[in-house]
Amino acid sequence: MTAQKPAARPRVPYFSSGPTTKRPGWTLDALSGAVLGRSHRSAAGKAKLAEAIALTREVLQVPADYRIGIVPGSDTGAVEMAMWSMLGPKTVEVMAWDSFGAEWVTDALKELRIDPILRTTEHGVLPALDAIDTKNNDVVFTWNGTTAGVRIPHGNWIADDRDGVTICDATSAAFAMALPWDKLDVVTYSWQKVMGGEAAHGMLILSPRAVARLESHKPAWPIPKVFRLTKGGKLIEGIFKGDTINTPSMLAVEDYIDTLKWGESIGGLPALLARADANARVIHDWVARTSWIGHLAVDPTTYSNTGVCLVIADPDILAKGDAVVKKVAAGIVSRLEKEGVAFDFGAYRDAPAGLRIWCGATVEVSDLEALTPWLDWAYAQEKAALAAAAA
Structure with a gap:
């Protein structure tokens, strides 16, 4: 340690964990192509939303048979949409070792009241992965504990022949950690994390197993409009083609597209x-x-x-x-x-x-x-x- 001030300074002094710093070289000019003053349901608006979904699949390497949707409420909205819509038919295990994982515990325990098995530890300590019954139970967990600095090191603990669904909050892991897609049925994240986008929107990625759960299960509780993923027992496919549930910010969409293109451009x-x-x-x-x-x-x-x-x-x-x-x-x-x-x-x-x-x-x-x-x-x-x- 030194009492003398260092001579060099960070060129970009932004080290927030969300919203995170913009991509290198970003300026407001990056938003010049935004579809403004037009409906997000217009051909131009839908094209931008579809482009964001397609680039997400390409850059994040999402399997072709997984659906990708843009949803309201940031990562929180995406996780809760999955929990409210899918949980109920099986025993649920909820893991928590950070502040946001604890929110999913609260949702399961106090809001949905599904009597979950809780796998909770103090900040800094990962729960015992081998104790979790991924073969028979549904599991809700964060891949990276944003407030604890603890991440899951691999997906080997998740059964390949599982009967339940795995719901993974990956908001501070997507684009920074290798996600084992074959182990994950629901993956959520928000634009303002790893890619430095703007807030308000979440991404909901569903495996075929997750879609099957949605189409075979009717929750015992009311589903708010912004959480509804099915109609008449079938998945609302439009959500996964850019027909968003509520009005998105086309400026934020443009910013997300820009950062995805940057990611693509660097490799x-x-x-x-x-x-x-x-x-x-x-x-x-x-x-x-x-x-x-x-x-x-x-x-x-x-x-x-x-x-x-x-x-x-x-x-x-x-x-x-x-x-x-x-x-x-x-x-x-x-x-x-x-x-x-x-x-x-x-x-x-x-x-x-x-x-x-x-x-x-x-x-x-x-x-x-x-x-x-x-x-x-x-x-x-x-x-x-x-x-x-x-x-």
Whole structure:
């Protein structure tokens, strides 16, 4: 650690975990082709929505027999649409090790009241995957715990001959982590995560098994209009061809198309995965050589490569109690925001106090390399301030 301010600064100081930073080189000119002042149901509007779906399939490498739909309510809307429409006929297991997984627990337990089996752990610890009965039960889970920095390392725990459906919230994993499509029946994400798009819209991707569930199961509870995926016992196919349930922002659609085209231009999914891995490696390597900071994730095999969550590890600070730890973490964020060096990288409000640094594909390695000396500087300032106050 040094008390001297670093000379180099991140060129782009945005490290928020959502909305995440825009793709390299983005300007407002990227939206110049947006279909504005026209109905989203016009030929031009539908063509844009269909283009977004087609590019999603190509860049994300979604199997040809999976349906892709644009839905309201961001990732939250997409997950809840699947839960409200599909759950009920089988025992449901819900996994949670971060704040958003805990929301799906609340939905299953208190809203749908389906008496689920809960597989919950503290932030930083992945539930025991081999304890989950994916052969017989439905399963709801996040692939990457956005607020915990913990990701599922593989899909081997999911049965190939399963009778249930797997509902995967992949919002901070899609385009950054290899998703085993044959293991996943519902995949959801939002545009404002890995690809740096704008908010409000979610993506709902369904396997043939998921479609079969929708067409064979009538939920016991009322389904709000924005959650309805079937009519007369059949899938509403238009949703998966750009006929959205409610009015989408065509500016946001254009922005999503732009970032997909950027991903395609740099080499598609392999390049996006490699960028996220390289970015996360900068932070992981810095943590490994820095004594005052540590990972919230306990097992290195589960370290996220997008929302990397960190905690204060200095014994001197930990000994002073949670309130001081929280103050120091908040002080680091505040100092660097005042310096214009980094924005929005504090831990999520429901997570343990610390830092959360986004490392998805739209971030540049050079900006993360420039960030870490500033983190050391800010921590040194915070620790010195504590010592001075105690003197």
